[in-house]
Amino acid sequence: MSGINDFVAKFATVNGSGSASANSIFAKTLFRMGIPVSPKNIFPSNIQGLPTWYEVRVSEAGYLARRDGIDLMVAMNPQTFKEDLAEIVPGGWLFYDSSLPRVWPRDDITVLGVPIAEMCAAKWRDPRQRQLFKNIVYVGALAALLEIDMDVLRQTIADQLKGKEKLVAANMEAIELGRAYAAKHFDCPLPIRVRAAQGAKGKIMVSGNDAAGLGAIYAGATVCAWYPITPSTSLAEAFEKYAKRLRTTKDGKRLYGIVQAEDELAAIGVAIGGGWNGARAFTATSGPGISLMSEFLGLAYFAEVPVVLFNIQRGGPSTGMPTRTQQSDVLSCAYASHGDTKHVLLFPANPTECFSMGAEAFDLAERLQTPVIVMSDLDIGMNDWVTEPFAWDDAKVHDRGKVLSAEQLENFKELKGKDWGRYQDVDGDAIPYRTLPGTHPTKGAFFTRGTSHDENARYTEDGRIHARVLDRILRKFETAASLVPKPQVTTRDKGGKTGLIYFGANTPAVHEALEALEREGVRVNALRLKAFPFTREVLDFCAAHECIFVVEQNRDCQMRSLLMTEADVPGTKLIAANSYDGMPMTAAFVRGAVLKELRPAKAAAE
Amino acid sequence: MSYIAKPSAHHPALPRNAIGFTRRDYEGSMSTLCAGCGHDSITAALIEACFEMDLPAHRIAKVSGIGCSSKAPTYFLSRSHGFNSVHGRMPSVTTGANIANRDLIYIGVSGDGDTASIGLGQYCHAVRRRVNMTYIVMNNGCYGLTKGQFSATNDKESPSKKGEANPFESIDLCQLAIQLGAGFVARSFSGDKNQLIPLIKAAISYKGFAFLDVISPCVTFNNHPSSTKSFDYVRAHNLASENTLDYVEPKEEITVDYAEGTSAAIAMHDGSRLVLHKLDGGHDPRDADAAIMAIRSNDAKGRIATGLLYVNEEQQDMHDILATSERPLNEVPMAELCPGSKALDGINARFR
Secondary structure, three states, rough: OEEOOEEEEEEEEOOOOOOOHHHHHHHHHHHOOOOOOEEEHHHEOOOOEEEEEEEEEOEEEEEEEEOOEEEEEOOOHHHHHHHHHHHHEEEEEEEEEEEOOOOOOOOOEEEEEEEEOHHHHHHHHOHHHHHHHHHHHHHHHHHHHHHOOOHHHHHHHHHHOOOOOOHHHHHHHHHHHHHHHHHOOOOOOOOOOOOOOOOOOOOOEHHHHHHHHHHHOOOOEEEEEEOOOOOOHHHHHHHHHHHHHHHHHHHOEOOOEEEOOOOOOHHHHHHHHHHOOOOOOOOEEEEHHHHHHHHHHHHHHHHOOOEEEEEEOOOOOOOOOOOOOOOOOHHHOOOOOOOOOOOOOOOOOOHHHHHHHHHHHHHHHHHHOOEEEEEHHHHHHOOOOOOOEEEOOOOOOOOOOOOOOOOOOOOOOHHHHOOOOOOOOOOOOOOOOOOOOEEEOOOOOOOEEEEOEEEOOOOOOOOHHHHHHHHHHHHHHHHHHHHHHEEEOOOOOOOOEEEEEEEEEHHHHHHHHHHHHOOOOOEEEEEEEOOOOOHHHHHHHHHHEEEEEEEEEEOOOOHHHHHHHHOOOOOOOOOEOOOOOOOOOEEHHHHEEEEEEEHHHHHHHH | OOOOOOOOOOOOOOOOOOOOOOOOHHHHOOOOOOOOOHHHHHHHHHHHHHHHOOOHHHHHEEEOOOOOOHHHHEOOOOOEEEEEOOOHHHHHHHHHHHHHHHEEEEEEEEEEEHHHOHHHHHHHHHHHOOOEEEEEEEEOOEEEOOOOOOOOOOOOOOOOOOOOEEEOOOOOOHHHHHHHHEEEEEEEOOOHHHHHHHHHHHHHHOOOOEEEEEEEOOOOOOOOOOOOOOOHHHHHHHEOOOOEEEOOOOOOOOOOOOOOEEEEEOOOOOOOEEEEEOOOOOHHHHHHHHHHHHHHHHHHHEEEOOOOEOOOOOOOOOOHHEEEEEHHHHHHOOHHOOOHHHHHHHHHOOOO
């Protein structure tokens, strides 16, 4: 199936060796040639010396899920030669630094040896240059082998090194070194090669964390508190980068405040304090941080304080696999904190949605006066995705929710027919009116607390009042179900009884798999979840289908459980299709899971 | 009597302050703490200080953690918003609130368990960040709400009500505050109103992190004669004061002549001044090393150094450090915060 603009190249290197920037130059160049690519960085929880990989799937058809089976392995790390060799498909290519020639124990692949270290040693004297340019030399060799557009490559390097023009020339020399060697010694180009295409035209290539940080800027967030944790760190850093550029006044003052907190407890405490005081406030974290923030999430839920939390999920439990991806915080986030709590969750599927949902989360949090958790993950958050450009409607008005001004407090009774009370359901949507500190000299002050309180925010130990308040907050969750983004339903089989529910980073794998299945005559309707609580459309989809695959990345089928508990879907019709090895899901996995159930004979034969 | 709702009527002749409010306007609901609790005296001092300073109550935000002390904000300033957060986390909530609106006055109320145990980390980092707030610890050396366990500020060897000696070293929050760079550090005693009220006023006027450790005996669990946090013990050993202090409001003139060398006037950010009267053997509170020495040397002699222990007249607060706009962030219109679609075109271009 591999061929022109359709293959997977993998770079096996040592982390801290400077390979990351060379690899991203490679991917960006193909993207700029208009070819859809999906680079996946498979990196260790380490700074220097351990194996790291960079997989680039090239797909003119626009299939951007990870794909097993490597067509071209750039094997630059002796530590992993054995496993890297094993991953190459029969008929594939192995590219390596042949300064120390070796015999590769496979006769079904083509070995491409380039004496990179020798060439670099001859060309440069500085040991650091010798090391760093090794990476650029292999990109140069690939340029010949894959027939990469040299003008685009040169421009990409120039852009990457903006402000360091001297380095551009040196890098281009390294490119030329590799290119010339490959052109002379190999039969270029290889059958797998690239050519200019249209699939990526008009798109952008960006990571979800960068997009989400920008979304928070567009949402008008002014308070950000965070604690460093992979893979969420780059989200707060992106917010800071954009805030410096877009939120600094002419006199050098900042229209934002960022706190790198002492831990995740403080990070969410700061965000809740900011939300309570009328600023749009957020934090970003990952699994262990969610555990630490749980108590505060319960406070914000019960005291009804808006706050936005970005959870960039990684492999759990415990410290787990900090640099691998998972969707294993679905339940811990849906029900974070002790007691009866439920939280609004949003599930972006790509960086474009990290931007738009990241912004929307703030509207929902303020409208609903509750925490909203944006459930991204390492794959979306830290990898560069080819995705639709960010869009913003200037006519859009930020929904600041029910916050009373001094004037509205004065006239509340005339306007609403009853006295104001912090937790009174005046409008029948179970969302009360809140006031901010400092608003009015004599009206609107109240005591925010996590202890049980009545509709006027007074402490109570009256169990009937306690239950009444909890019931209203539950009704507020029903209101939430009418406000959160609706799912995306794809009907391939009108009236058909087989469905599939998926969300987040699995989207490309599911789309590819369902198209492949359709070509094989297996038509499956699909619903992509975008939010919890589940909207009417989710309930309807579940009612309309008798056999529903639930595709997710965790061991315990957490979304399946949530559908059973919160949408009353019988477990007998929900078929788990779950992986949890920390790698982004492949279309082959999804297809296999569906076939195993629907065409067991075929699945077994394969 | 705590179950009785406090009547809101008051005598028409009650004195009013410069902005037209009576003391009653600064009160809160009826205290539910034990009769005689030191915390109620601190509450009364807070009410008095805010009344005398003519502060508009709605421009004050009260934030607390969990415990007897943290219940106290209900009992003063009912016209202020309050936030009774989670145990030990008052500092972070106050930090966030302060970033959102720098124009309010923030009074953080905490206890010794809330600050010195579960919240020690947050306390330290709020000090480091120079959050512009008045941080009051109502310090009774024990956990009241859970019935008298030792807290981390209970002095070593000081016994529980049952007579068991505390085997662990105590944490001195004032020394810690000075070491971490707090700009204003004072210790007082709930039973010494004359000392406490000016200190509260000065702490509120101070721009930066102001810390007040107020020894506040727990009448139910830690007021036995052998406890170093009992009324009798503190009265007998209180070195009131290391230095005495007058708080002079911005509107007042300094009318008294102070003898050269024995007093110093310190200007506060809001135009008020502190006039310090140096007693024999007292230290210069602008000297952090001397302040720590005063605490430690008195402690070694079994004495409690109270009063203004340390003040840094030139502290930058968190907003100075963060270079935030002078306008409260929660008042900046969305139109100024959201860069709009045009800026987005440029951003998209960088990702092509």
